Amino acid sequence: MPRPEQGFAPRLVRRAGRWCRRRPGLAAVCGAAGLIVAGAVWIVVTGVLARHELLAAQRSLESLRHQAAPGSPAARTPEDAVREASARAAGAHRLTTGPAWYAAAHMPVIGGPVRTVRGAAEAADRLTRDVLSPLAGTAGELVAGSGTDAGHLDLSALRRAAPALHEAARSASDVRADVAGLPRSTWLPAADRARALLAGQLDRIVPATVEAAAAARVMPSMLGEKSPRRYLVVFENTAEARGTGGLPGAFAILTADRGHLGFERFGNDSELAKVRASVDLGAEYTAMYGRHVPTGVWVNSNVSPHFPHAARIWSAMWREHSGERLDGAFSLDPGALAGLLAAVGPARLPDGTAVTAANVVDLTERTSYSAFPDTAERKAFFLDVARATSEVLLGGADDPARRSALFAALRGQLREGRVKVWSAHASEQRELAAHPFAGVLPDGPAPFAGLVVNNAAGTKLDYYLDRRMDWRAGRCTAAGREVTVTASLTNRAPDSGLPDYVTQRVDRPPYGTRPGDNRLLVSYYATEGARLARATVDGRPAMLNQMTERGHPVYTVDMELPRGATRTFVLKLVERPSDRAPQLLQQQLVQPLRITARAPRPCDG
Structure with a gap:
């Protein structure tokens, strides 16, 4: 050298x-x-x-x-x-x-x-x-x-x-x-x-x-620095899709007193099934979802992807049910539990079954329906899982390494939106609303794209649902930027072996179906001011319901999704010109939504 x-x-x-x-x-x-x-x-x-x-x-x-x-x-x-x-x-x-x-x-x-x-x-x-x-x-x-x-x-x-x-x-x-x-x-x-x-x-x-x-x-x-706090924690079942993620099932009351956390009680959706609450969420919400169904029925309380709507309904229902005022609400799904258990280790059920990061989603959203055909036994099992995982997550607070790992895992789940947070205190909620874990459907003119599905059949078949969405900006015209959205949904339910409770069609459609066939309300949330030029499902013109939520045009199609089939929903839109990639709404289900979206080229001039 x-x-x-x-x-x-x-x-x-x-x-x-x-x-x-x-x-x-x-x-x-x-x-x-x-x-x-x-x-x-x-x-x-x-x-x-x-x-x-x-x-x-x-x-x-x-x-x-x-x-x-x-x-x-x-x-x-x-x-x-x-x-x-x-x-x-x-x-x-x-x-x-x-x-x-x-x-x-x-x-x-x-x-x-x-x-x-x-x-x-x-x-x-x-x-x-x-x-x-x-x-x-x-x-x-x-x-x-x-x-x-x-x-x-x-x-x-x-x-x-x-x-x-x-x-x-x-x-x-x-x-x-x-x-x-x-x-x-x-x-x-x-x-x-x-x-x-x-x-x-x-x-x-x-x-x-x-x-x-x-x-x-x-x-x-x-966390109760000045006075004790009480929160409703809702466990969402993503085997049956709802706007914020999954069907609200089991719940718990979480207490916080000067940084000390504990669970006061656990319950399941049967306890709140007949509770009705009166919540005014505005004319836009009422026009889109109806005056009574979402705010009056626990299992449909979170059909909107805007989490504060669901949290306000839950809080009102709990007050109607118990007479107690809550300080806020949290939600999480089995995917979030998997991420948290990966940090702290497994939980044990009363019968010795290990609930781990690797099996908690499968246990709660698939195998439990075969293992517990009786609905009461199955709901008791869900509560056992909720109690056991809660104990292991709150245990070991005096171990700095374990606590640090749990906090890191919790941050990850908050960023992914699998854990959502709402505060009933306005100043706190204003702080929370700027972050992904608030589950806020943003308003404003920025480019936006959101695919949301709600199960309309009463099945638990969304465990087998695959979703893809491609957002593509086209040429600029005098009317605005052309945008094409292509959404594909695939029902990968097996041909046989599923319990009746998983495949039951409580919607009772007027046409013949097979076990494993599903039905979804598929909604696309567009950029504020967008105009629809054309819509197709599987290449044929589609009849859509067009509404607005928080300023976003919402285009919804009622889609029968047979077992083993893929159906493709295409929207041709005209939006205001922008060279920014859209902000994406992430509805967390069992399988992640696969999204392709690229920043468009600037329009000339």
């Missing part, structure tokens, strides 16, 4: 020096050229070193993400990883400052990658110094404080941390905006890759800091 003094750049400098010495009349030119060459060499050398420091900082940041994963070994503390990343990022920033870097960044042609590397180094330094270091320190204080009270969270410390977390979230958003403004397609691929990697990390970090700041503002009061 050649020594540094034998490299190409030193050889070039020596040759240029000899050439200039032979031409004394060009001393000024040679002097300027020498400065340029020296500056270029300096930028190359320090750029290579800065890239090494940036990559090391990014590896430390990635290690933080892996440490947060449930079950990952804790080789070092988050504080150590942040400290190392901060030192590396500061080193990269120092290497990319100074007159040579400033001048090169403002030169035409060559300045693009220089600006990108310089800006990325500065952004990484600000990220680790102003965002991650305060966050790590705050987290350390909270964990240390929680050990003094039987493992429960120190709510006073969390409230004191709120201003620092708010400032960290603001700084993180500023850094992401600055990185987004850096040149991203330069003639130096290595610089582009460094910017893209940093941008990807910021896309994960910024929402996390925003969530942490919001949690610090609302968690103390929601």
Whole structure:
């Protein structure tokens, strides 16, 4: 390997020096050229070193993400990883400052990658110094404080941390905006890759800091810092689809008192089957769903995908049933339980059956219907599962590693929308509404796409439902942007072996059906102001019900879905021009919705 003094750049400098010495009349030119060459060499050398420091900082940041994963070994503390990343990022920033870097960044042609590397180094330094270091320190204080009270969270410390977390979230958003403004397609691929990697990390970090700041503002009061709180927790059965996810089945009353959580009682849907509640959710809701059915029947209380509607209905029903006012409501499904059990280990039923991350969905949404043909026995089994999993999730609060793994898993389920939260206190609900776990159907003109199914047959066949949706923007016309939405639904129910309760058709259709045939109300939620040009099902014109919910045009088709069949729903729409990809509604069922959606090209002019 050649020594540094034998490299190409030193050889070039020596040759240029000899050439200039032979031409004394060009001393000024040679002097300027020498400065340029020296500056270029300096930028190359320090750029290579800065890239090494940036990559090391990014590896430390990635290690933080892996440490947060449930079950990952804790080789070092988050504080150590942040400290190392901060030192590396500061080193990269120092290497990319100074007159040579400033001048090169403002030169035409060559300045693009220089600006990108310089800006990325500065952004990484600000990220680790102003965002991650305060966050790590705050987290350390909270964990240390929680050990003094039987493992429960120190709510006073969390409230004191709120201003620092708010400032960290603001700084993180500023850094992401600055990185987004850096040149991203330069003639130096290595610089582009460094910017893209940093941008990807910021896309994960910024929402996390925003969530942490919001949690610090609302968690103390929601967890009973000043006075005890009581919440309804509803377990949704996604084998029978509803707008927010699945049929509301078993429930529990959760209490929170100065950070101590406990379950007061458990019940099933039979207890609330005859309860009626009067809730005014507005003229738009009444026009779409009817005045009485959703607000008056427990099993249809969450047909709207807007979770606050369901939560308000549930709260009103509980007050009608018990006379007690609730402070809010939560919902979760077996998929959420699977994610949480993966972090803390299995639960045990009274008969010794293990309920694990691997089997909880299958136990509650498939095999239980064969194992317990009697409805009362099956509902008792569901309550046993709810009690057992709740005990294991709330147990072991004095184990910091277990508690940390559970919190990380809970954050994941909240982001996926499998755990939803609503507060009956207006100030808290305003904070929650900005996050995915609030289950809010957003209003406003931004591009939007949502596929929602409600089971209309009374079957439990949505366990076998596959869904796909493709959103594709087309050309721009004088009327607006053309958009094509293609939704395919497949019923993969087996030919035989399903219990009658799973395949029963309580809708009693006026046409012949086979066991395993299903019926769905399939709704597409479009961008505000969208207009329908054409709709087909399996290539034939379709009759749709057209309504509006929270400003979104909603197009609904009543679809019979035979066992083993795939049916395709296509909408041709005209929307207001935009070059942004749509915000997507994610209705969580047993099988995930597979979505393809790309940002459109800007319209000319």
